[in-house]
Amino acid sequence: MGRRRLLQAGLAGAAATALPLRAQTQGDTLRIGFVSPMSGPLGIFGEGDGHVLDLVRAAAGGSVTAGGKRLKLEFIHKDTQSNPVRAAQVAKELVNADKVDLVLSTSTPETVNPVADVCEAAGIPALSTTSPWEAFYFGRGAKPGEPSPFKWTYHFSFGVGNFARLYADQWSKVATNKKVGMLLPADADGNAIRGLLVPALQKAGFTVVDAGPYQNGVADFSAQIQLFKKEGVEIFNTFPFPPDFAVFWRQAAQRGLAQQVKIVQMAKAGLFAAELDALGALGHGLHAGAYWHRSFPFSSPATGLTCAQLADSYEKASGKPWNQQLGATASLFDAALAAVRACPDAKDRAAMAKSLATLKTETAVGLVDFTAGPVANCTPTGLVGVQWVRAKPGSKAKFDIEIVANADHPRVQTTARMTAYAMGKA
Known part of the structure; x- marks a missing residue:
């Protein structure tokens, strides 16, 4: 066998060996x-x-x-x-x-x-x-x-079943007129909640005022705020993109809605300390559902x-x-x-x-x-009801989150008593 053929045979043999090793x-x-x-x-x-x-x-x-x-x-x-x-x-x-x-x-x-x-x-x-x-x-x-x-x-x-159980329990801890203002976006979350949670809340005895679908990123919530004020809602519930809630809630404070409601229940927004830090005094006392807690x-x-x-x-x-x-x-x-x-x-x-x-x-x-x-x-996995409160000394954030309701996740213990939202009050 010539030198060139020998070399070619050697390379071919090496390739044949390498390919199975690579595949392996x-x-x-x-x-x-x-x-x-x-x-x-x-x-x-x-x-x-x-x-x-x-x-x-x-x-x-x-x-x-x-x-x-x-x-x-x-x-x-x-x-x-x-x-x-x-x-x-x-x-x-x-x-x-x-x-x-x-x-x-x-x-x-x-x-x-x-x-x-x-x-x-x-x-x-x-x-x-x-x-x-x-x-x-x-x-x-x-x-x-x-x-x-x-x-x-x-x-x-x-x-939705978790939210319904959570809200029926959590919202019973503060006296209200049981009128719920719902702010739901025109997205997959909003559509699912509107179609399934609203009827469940009505069945549980709540009067639901649905402000209608809105587009994520909208800058003006005047119409929705006016409706909620007119209807006298004392419970507010929303499932927005986090930045949208901050826009809404600042406008709600300027137009008097934040002073009217007693429970401000967030989902999708209000889950992270940085969101509350950005709201300042408006963040104290806000309510949410939590799917995990330390x-x-x-x-x-x-x-x-x-x-x-x-x-x-x-x-x-x-x-x-x-x-x-x-x-x-x-x-x-x-x-x-x-x-x-x-x-x-x-x-x-x-x-x-x-x-x-x-x-x-x-x-x-x-x-x-x-x-x-x-x-x-x-x-499904369980939810607990939580409330944001001013942080204790030594905390890494301005706000801490306390567990105030556990009917949907009874293996988890509560850490504090729920109170009504009171705008800007500690």
């Missing part, structure tokens, strides 16, 4: 994509996501065992910039370019719905949280009473920390106050890794989807149980 290396790595809003108007939700992911990476040590096989573990995090179109775009990048085996997403329908739609179309298992489950399920085309149209996408989070009596298996330790870890690393999305994001990794470990072949898409569908595990937010429904692809 890819087959031994489990790639998990993670999509969340790190910037834009919803960026406050993703503020702690990088820290939680760092904790998960450190606790996992770069590997995970599934089906008796040790797999290398790789996470790829992408920012939606609070844009649903970009959320779909980065999900496609994860599927087509990064070749992930599982996609995780969190924080509002503007993130989880477009990501889930991409994964459903591509046949990639996906798990998400922190968005009303009805907005995820019905907002993507499922019909009440009909079989689920989804095979690959799964979601755990609070739902006082939750649970632990996060994916990070190896208790809820209190998770909050402390973030405060030490960032210099900022803890926020409730820390625990929700941790619970997403808790549930995902539990499903991976329970899967006989985590690299097989169908097996992974089945593992998600039958998942029952404890997380940082409590029990996640897909075997309990209410529909095949979704399961």
Whole structure:
């Protein structure tokens, strides 16, 4: 054999050996994509996501065992910039370019719905949280009473039933005329709440004044404020983008509505200390629902920390106050890794989807149980009622958040008594 042929044969042999090794290396790595809003108007939700992911990476040590096989573990995090179109775009990048085996997403329908739609179309298992489950399920085309149209996408989070139980309990703690002013945007959250929560509140004995849908980012709420004042509402409930609530509430204070209401119940907004800091005196006494709190009596298996330790870890690393999305994001990794470990072949898409569908595990937010429904692809997690109050000395923020109602999440203890909102009074 000539020198050239010998060399060619040697290179060919080396290539034949290298290709199976490369394929084997890819087959031994489990790639998990993670999509969340790190910037834009919803960026406050993703503020702690990088820290939680760092904790998960450190606790996992770069590997995970599934089906008796040790797999290398790789996470790829992408920012939606609070844009649903970009959320779909980065999900496609994860599927087509990064070749992930599982996609995780969190924080509002503007993130989880477009990501889930991409994964459903591509046949990639996906798990998400922190968005009303009805907005995820019905907002993507499922019909009440009909079989689920989804095979690959799964979601755990609070739902309308959780809000209804929470509000009936929390709103009973302050004497009011039971007239509720509802400010709901023209988006997936607003549509789900309008269609399902409003009737539930009416059934519970509340009179609901719905100001009608509005577009996110609107700058003038004069008409809605005038309506609520005219109708004499003493309870105000809203599900806006965080920046929109600040605009509304400053105008409500200027026009006398803030002095009229006794309960100011926020959802989607009013979840983070920075929002309250920006409101100043108008923030004291505001009410909300919380899907996680540092006082939750649970632990996060994916990070190896208790809820209190998770909050402390973030405060030490960032210099900022803890926020409730820390625990929700941790619970997403808790549930995902539990499903991976329970899967006989985590690299097989169908097996992974089945593992998600039958998942029952404890997380940082409590029990996640897909075997309990209410529909095949979704399961609810509990909410507690909270109230923002001026922070105690030594706190990293101007406001602290106290648990004042727990009917929807009885495993969690209350930390304070709820009081009526009193504008600007300590």
